[in-house]
Structure formats: C-alpha cells, structure tokens
Amino acid sequence: MKAILCTKYGPPEVLQLNDVAKPVPKKNELCIKIYATAITASDCIVRGSKLPVWHPMGFMMGLVLGFGKPRNPILGLVLSGEVESGGGGVTRFQKGDRVFAFTVNSATKMRFGTYAEYMCVPEDWNVALKPANLSHEESAAVPYGGMLALHFLKKAKIKNKDRVLVYGASGAVGTSAVQIAKHFGAVVTGVCGTSNLSLVKSLGADSVIDYTKDDGIEGGSLYDLVFDAVGKRKSSRFKSNCKKHLAPGGKYVSVDGGSPVPTIENLLLLKGLAETGGIRPVIDRCYPLENMVEAHTYVETGHKKGNVVITVARDGAAG
Numbered sequence: 001m002k003a004i005l006c007t008k009y010g011p012p013e014v015l016q017l018n019d020v021a022k023p024v025p026k027k028n029e030l031c032i033k034i035y036a037t038a039i040t041a042s043d044c045i046v047r048g049s050k051l052p053v054w055h056p057m058g059f060m061m062g063l064v065l066g067f068g069k070p071r072n073p074i075l076g077l078v079l080s081g082e083v084e085s086g087g088g089g090v091t092r093f094q095k096g097d098r099v100f101a102f103t104v105n106s107a108t109k110m111r112f113g114t115y116a117e118y119m120c121v122p123e124d125w126n127v128a129l130k131p132a133n134l135s136h137e138e139s140a141a142v143p144y145g146g147m148l149a150l151h152f153l154k155k156a157k158i159k160n161k162d163r164v165l166v167y168g169a170s171g172a173v174g175t176s177a178v179q180i181a182k183h184f185g186a187v188v189t190g191v192c193g194t195s196n197l198s199l200v201k202s203l204g205a206d207s208v209i210d211y212t213k214d215d216g217i218e219g220g221s222l223y224d225l226v227f228d229a230v231g232k233r234k235s236s237r238f239k240s241n242c243k244k245h246l247a248p249g250g251k252y253v254s255v256d257g258g259s260p261v262p263t264i265e266n267l268l269l270l271k272g273l274a275e276t277g278g279i280r281p282v283i284d285r286c287y288p289l290e291n292m293v294e295a296h297t298y299v300e301t302g303h304k305k306g307n308v309v310i311t312v313a314r315d316g317a318a319g
C-alpha cells in the first residue's frame with residue numbers, strides 16, 4: 001500500500017511517499033481503508049522534534065516514539081474510511097461500515113499510522129460510524145479538535161450561561177471549542193487574528209476580539225472560563241492579560257494542561273453534534289496524499305484556519 005513515511009525527525013521534507021506492506025488485523029482489530037486524514041498539531045510536533053537525547057524530554061520522547069526517527073514511521077492520528085476486514089474477535093463493526101476514528105485509546109495510548117491507504121485499529125478504541133451527513137474529508141476534520149476541546153471544556157465543568165473566552169478560536173481546537181461551548185449553552189467570546197474574525201463569528205461566537213489589535217487591558221469583561229485553545233507555543237499581549245479577566249472563582253484551562261483523555265462517549269457526542277448541525281468542521285485546505293510535504297509546510301506557518309485535510313482515496317460509494 002501507499003504510505004507517507006517519516007524517515008527521520010526534521011522539516012516537512014523528511015516525509016516521503018513509499019510502498020509498504022498492508023497491515024493485517026489482529027484478533028480484535030479492524031483493518032480500515034482510509035479515505036481521508038488530517039494533519040494534526042501532534043503529527044507536526046513529532047515530525048519536527050528537535051530535542052536532543054540528552055535533554056530529559058528528548059530522552060522520554062525517544063523512549064516512547066523512537067530515537068532519531070519514529071519507530072512507527074507512518075504518522076497521523078485521525079481518519080475517515082471504510083472497514084475492509086476484521087480479526088476473528090471483532091463484534092461491533094462489519095465490513096463496509098463507514099467509520100471515523102481518533103487512533104488514541106481512553107488510556108491515552110497512541111497509535112500513529114493514518115498517513116496511509118490502510119490502518120489497523122482495535123475496535124474498542126475511539127472508532128465509530130462516521131457522521132452520515134459529512135464527507136470523509138469533513139469527518140476526518142472532526143475528532144482531533146473536537147476531542148481535545150471536549151476534554152478540556154468538560155474538565156473545566158463548563159455549564160449553561162457560563163461566560164467563556166476561547167483564546168485561539170480559529171485553530172483546529174479553537175473552532176471546535178467555540179461550537180461545543182455554544183452547545184453547552186455558554187456565552188462565547190472568540191479571540192483570533194483579524195482575518196479570522198468573520199469565520200469565528202460564523203461558528204456562533206457571540207462576540208470576537210482581535211488579539212493582534214487588542215492587548216486585553218481595557219474592556220473589563222469578566223469570564224467564568226478562559227480556554228487557551230492554541231497552547232504554550234502561541235502567545236500575545238492579549239493572552240498574557242487574559243487571567244485579569246477571570247470572574248471570581250473563574251477557571252483558566254490550557255489545551256497543554258495535561259494529557260487529554262479521548263473517550264468513545266465524546267466521539268459519539270461529536271458525531272451527534274455533526275449530524276444535527278451543532279458542529280461544522282472547518283477545513284482550510286485539502287491536499288492529496290502525494291502532496292504531504294506541501295501540506296505540512298503550510299501547517300508549519302502556524303496560521304491554518306481549522307483543519308488541513310488529506311484525501312487518501314475516493315470512496316466509490318460516495319457518489
């Protein structure tokens with residue numbers, strides 16, 4: 001099968017298209033024919049890892065992922081596709097089921113491998129029938145931002161009428177967080193750059209703030225919850241001032257604050273929200289598998305809107 005291999009840690013050019021053996025499912029695994037995947041922040045962090053082995057974090061990453069290059073050279077954590085076959089112990093799915101998945105289990109064990117035509121995943125991981133109304137590209141854009149946003153908003157115990165500020169409302173996690181916070185009945189302010197103000201408003205944000213123009217000192221609005229959806233690598237004067245706008249007892253939660261626990265309940269909630277129009281996956285650009293280097297180079301600019309999706313193959317039944 002065709003796959004994109006990460007030949008060593010480094011710039012996007014380390015990603016190379018190659019032919020590799022098609023995986024064979026174990027007893028409890030599904031072999032999924034992948035139609036679409038998305039480039040996640042996790043893929044880019046792993047691929048671009050610069051930490052030397054003598055650095056404690058570099059050593060830890062080497063132990064978990066591999067020294068010098070990823071032990072599993074195929075990156076990618078999200079997919080939308082079709083169940084092609086299953087091991088003898090599979091009970092929940094059938095050949096031909098259209099599924100979407102986040103290939104991390106509820107014990108936060110990750111299995112990279114969606115930058116390929118096929119991947120095997122245990123059926124009791126985060127795999128579900130894909131939203132019926134979405135294309136494979138749209139379905140692949142749901143799990144990463146959606147699962148991270150849901151985890152952290154639930155962790156903060158978001159509730160009806162909370163005043164919620166989503167910092168970095170235009171990324172994969174941010175565009176999901178705005179819509180999910182609205183689903184929970186929150187009054188949402190989205191913070192993003194100038195070119196994304198109308199996008200974030202269109203996702204349901206009650207108000208928007210431009211972090212490139214507003215330093216967050218004036219204004220004085222108070223929030224019950226501030227969710228930093230872009231994490232520690234991205235900041236601004238506005239973000240530094242965010243905590244001043246917490247209401248008494250308000251919470252500040254960062255997407256980098258601990259390991260998110262993806263659960264099948266959350267994946268099914270996202271599916272339901274997608275099917276009822278409660279969330280709309282935002283796709284910035286879509287590339288064919290062969291153009292992975294170009295796609296990673298674009299993501300590396302740090303300014304993608306929502307998701308960058310990869311079409312791996314066409315679903316003949318999709319019309």
Ligand SMILES: NC(=O)c1ccc[n+]([C@@H]2O[C@H](COP(=O)([O-])OP(=O)(O)OC[C@H]3O[C@@H](n4cnc5c(N)ncnc54)[C@H](OP(=O)(O)O)[C@@H]3O)[C@@H](O)[C@H]2O)c1
Nearest residue numbers: 041168170171172173193230231234235255256258303304
């Ligand atoms: N806790 C964990 O284990 C875990 C796991 C995975 C990921 N993460 C974190 O999740 C983060 C978010 O991932 P993502 O895929 O949603 O990010 P992303 O889509 O790559 O974020 C892109 C967005 O960031 C915005 N942005 C860039 N600079 C900004 C700034 N200074 N202030 C505010 N917004 C800015 C851009 O908007 P503009 O163009 O308008 O600036 C763009 O829309 C990752 O970076 C990582 O830190 C954590």
